[in-house]
Amino acid sequence: MHISEGVLSPSILVAGAALTTAGVAIGLKHIDQKDIPTVGILSAAFFVASLVHVPLGPISVHLILNGLLGFILGWKAFPAILVGLTLQALLFQYGGITTLGVNTLNMALPAVTCYYFFGRVVRNNSGRLGFSIAAFACGCCAVLLSGILVALSLYLTGDAFLLAAKVAVAAHLPVMLIEGLLTAACTLFLRRVKPELLEGQYAQKL
Amino acid sequence: MPKNSDKLIGKTFITRSISCFFAVLWLAFCNTPAIAHKVMIFAWVEGNTVHTESKISGGKEIRDATVFVLDGKGNRLLEGKTDNKGRFSFKTPKETDLRVVLKASMGHRAEWKIPAEDFKGVSRESERSIIQKSDTGPQSKVDTFLPSKNREGKVSKSIDAGITREEIEHLVNDALERKLAPIVDLLSESIDKRPTITEIMGGIGYIFGLVGVALYFKNRSNMSK
Numbered sequence: 001m002h003i004s005e006g007v008l009s010p011s012i013l014v015a016g017a018a019l020t021t022a023g024v025a026i027g028l029k030h031i032d033q034k035d036i037p038t039v040g041i042l043s044a045a046f047f048v049a050s051l052v053h054v055p056l057g058p059i060s061v062h063l064i065l066n067g068l069l070g071f072i073l074g075w076k077a078f079p080a081i082l083v084g085l086t087l088q089a090l091l092f093q094y095g096g097i098t099t100l101g102v103n104t105l106n107m108a109l110p111a112v113t114c115y116y117f118f119g120r121v122v123r124n125n126s127g128r129l130g131f132s133i134a135a136f137a138c139g140c141c142a143v144l145l146s147g148i149l150v151a152l153s154l155y156l157t158g159d160a161f162l163l164a165a166k167v168a169v170a171a172h173l174p175v176m177l178i179e180g181l182l183t184a185a186c187t188l189f190l191r192r193v194k195p196e197l198l199e200g201q202y203a204q205k206l
Numbered sequence: 207m208p209k210n211s212d213k214l215i216g217k218t219f220i221t222r223s224i225s226c227f228f229a230v231l232w233l234a235f236c237n238t239p240a241i242a243h244k245v246m247i248f249a250w251v252e253g254n255t256v257h258t259e260s261k262i263s264g265g266k267e268i269r270d271a272t273v274f275v276l277d278g279k280g281n282r283l284l285e286g287k288t289d290n291k292g293r294f295s296f297k298t299p300k301e302t303d304l305r306v307v308l309k310a311s312m313g314h315r316a317e318w319k320i321p322a323e324d325f326k327g328v329s330r331e332s333e334r335s336i337i338q339k340s341d342t343g344p345q346s347k348v349d350t351f352l353p354s355k356n357r358e359g360k361v362s363k364s365i366d367a368g369i370t371r372e373e374i375e376h377l378v379n380d381a382l383e384r385k386l387a388p389i390v391d392l393l394s395e396s397i398d399k400r401p402t403i404t405e406i407m408g409g410i411g412y413i414f415g416l417v418g419v420a421l422y423f424k425n426r427s428n429m430s431k
Binding site for chain 1: 244245309311312313314315316317401405406408409410412413414416417420421424425428
């Protein structure tokens with residue numbers, strides 16, 4: 001999912017950076033003092049998740065965890081993902097510094113979108129089953145949307161969209177499944193032991 | 207005692223989240239041989255052929271990816287696809303600085319530069335030998351290159367009979383390439399730099415440090431209020 005340097009055209013890089021800046025600004029506004037440790041821990045989890053590699057098929061892919069971040073953090077996923085990606089680019093040479101804006105957008109925007117789509121369940125205070133399904137869908141769809149956004153960025157530079165999208169989505173099918181399960185497990189656990197962590201976020205005015 | 211139980215839950219939450227965190231970390235380390243998501247390409251020159259090898263960090267080859275060959279000014283000279291072993295070879299199109307660019311799926315890209323000097327060694331020698339050949343004519347084949355000829359006429363004659371200077375050069379080059387093959391392989395493997403524990407821990411440290419800085423500033427602004 002990390003787009004390397006020198007692949008995208010400058011206009012897309014600038015547009016991605018601008019949108020990411022806006023997203024990060026909104027995210028930072030949402031961060032309260034008591035949220036800071038949560039954002040930090042999830043950012044660290046995101047940073048490490050890229051090292052968990054799923055060895056299936058000819059292409060190797062890794063966990064992303066943007067669904068989990070979106071589900072728990074909402075807009076705050078933007079700064080958390082930006083920090084994680086910056087460190088991945090600097091320390092692991094995944095992606096690159098110039099593509100940081102586009103890569104952050106590709107991973108954080110699905111996180112926020114899924115938060116709005118599936119976060120409703122938590123606000124409506126539904127049962128355990130509904131909650132698990134919503135969390136699973138959140139983890140799944142965030143990865144799916146990320147794949148589509150990556151394909152879209154490549155398409156805007158001149159690649160064939162359908163082919164790029166097919167490759168990105170097909171390669172991430174196992175990751176989608178794993179991330180869905182992981183998101184559901186993590187959030188169910190949080191709901192049991194620390195529900196205010198979820199409710200605090202969802203009680204916020206949107 | 208709602209406060210007390212709250213504290214207890216908070217404590218179990220913290221210990222559990224820490225154990226979760228370490229579980230993820232453990233998973234990451236377990237998979238280190240297969241860590242991925244960085245692609246790389248390595249190219250070397252053998253005679254008038256350039257060989258390239260493409261792989262994902264962790265050693266897995268990249269099949270069916272496009273390799274572009276550009277000259278120093280960025281003009282595209284040729285392109286091709288990697289085979290099942292992630293390799294792609296081509297005849298040297300131009301003896302200038304070459305840039306070999308790998309473009310794999312999902313926006314992955316890597317580059318390797320071949321300086322012009324890598325070709326020059328080979329071409330100059332062959333040019334020289336051709337000039338020398340035309341100077342001395344077809345009859346005398348190798349002279350100064352085989353000093354043993356002057357000392358021992360018999361042996362030299364048998365050598366002299368079949369081998370030209372060009373052929374010797376060719377043989378030496380072949381032997382050298384065969385001898386150097388493991389070193390080239392080693393080199394191509396050593397380029398694959400996986401994230402080390404130091405880097406992973408460093409990154410996590412950075413994030414926790416940032417959390418500390420953020421808390422510090424939030425705290426200060428709250429205090430001043």
